Amino acid sequence: MKKILLILAAFGVAAGTMPAAVADPASDLKQFQAFFKKKFPTVPFDEYANGLYILPGMDEYRAQWDLINEFPPYELGLTLGQRMWEKPFKNGKTFASCFKNGGKNIAQGYPYWDEATQKVRTAEMDLNDCLKKNGEPEFTDLDKNQGERVKLAQLTAYFYSLSKGQRIKIDLSSPGAMKAYEEGKKFWWQRRGQLNFACANCHMDLAGKNFGGNQPLSAALGHTTAWPAQRLEWGRIETIHQRYKTCNSQVRAKPMKHGSEIYNHLQLYETYMSSGLPLTAPAMRN
């Protein structure tokens, strides 16, 4: 920990600049994406969908990532997800019946504000809801039951793969959506944990640097495009909320619950900040 604090002091870590308090997502987005264009002028916009590998200085890891992509290990979990998606429920229906366009080319609008229930909904929630509507058991106990969570992650990964290449487009036109967006934004910029970091510290100011040994830091721009993703570290497909939890733990902050409203709102904010980038999920990550 001491080494980490020294490194931080050396970098003169600042919080970046939190955008103005008045809700204006379009202007937030412009400022957010401009930050990265200024910080990394040689990186083309679309490349941000490929994670830390595209940042200057990451060439060696990029070469390894390109090689693993010749036959990425997530193909195993993705096939399991595909089988779940295609297997009919006891009533004869399949997951496709619960979604617009049979589930194809719609993931770029997730997470979304559901006016009817006045809540942000993620793909994981809609998939679980589909099970419930069709009299099948939902995936539960996601904080503690890794097996359940990984199955849901594989299914969600397959769902996202049906929209691979589609560009992120989140609808924030309703007042409820704006409120959720603001909460997510606040969480993003707020320092937390013993290490007193905000998401912005590591993923904006320190993007492209190595943190505490062998944790290269990704740019926030493009964060959600790969998720559900397979980290080399975990060797399995996982949900984005699982990453939020472990990331919070890494700065010694108490992780929130998987599927909690605050993580849904964080996911909404983060995804909106990647507006225009193509979905690559599932993808290999560090």
Next chain:
Amino acid sequence: MTHLPRRLFLKNTLATAVLVGVGSTGLFRPGWALAAEWPKDAFAAKQLDEAIRAVFGPGPLSPSTAVKLRVPTQAENSAQVQIQVLAEMPDVEAIAVFVEKNPSPLVAHASFAGAQGFFSARMKMGQTSDVVAVVKAGGKLYTAKQNVKVTVGGCGG
């Protein structure tokens, strides 16, 4: 245990039947067997030299630029280090990969009867270490090595 004596030991095993079958298709090469049993001693060897000898026997090892070893200089993750070995000389019979500082250096061994002199895999490394490829071609042994840095730990959650 080397290739030649092992072939004699296999006289009364199931592997012999496979050898006979392979021999009749013209693919069988004297001196080594495709269907040999898993080299238990080689995988149990705790030292690099011991492991190499357990696989290939006592012949001299010649460093060769015809053995192209592709590994990262800094591995992104110690449990998924990619290695590719391309043996450019003719008559490649086998390729083996070793990580010198692993508790048991032998990672994998491939024997060929029709396939090219190429082998790739992903492997675990316990610490920064030399990675060594040994190729058997035309009855001779060739080697190449490269050091791979591995950072264990960091903040991976």
Next chain:
Amino acid sequence: MADIDTKIRTKTQGGVTDVLVLVSHPMETGQRPDPKDKNKKVPAHYIQKLNFSLNGKEIASTDLGPAVSKDPLIGIKLKGVKPGDKIKVTWSDNQGQSGSGEATAG
């Protein structure tokens, strides 16, 4: 479940065919502490033999150990492969389990 646990990819370019096989396998070394009981270790469970055949003829045989990564990816190269040729991979592990996969060259 050969379909799920042993996947094969082939790519032919300039007369050379890359054959990659990805197997769903824990490749446990036997040294990892059991997350449910610190006094125990997860038993060793790893693929030992993995063989390749082309149109029924064995063309490469590999001996693998526990240092090979989880969900192992093994690659070889072949020459003279024609579209329609059958590539098969069979494997067996130290606990007596086995699997196989097949692919047709494009």
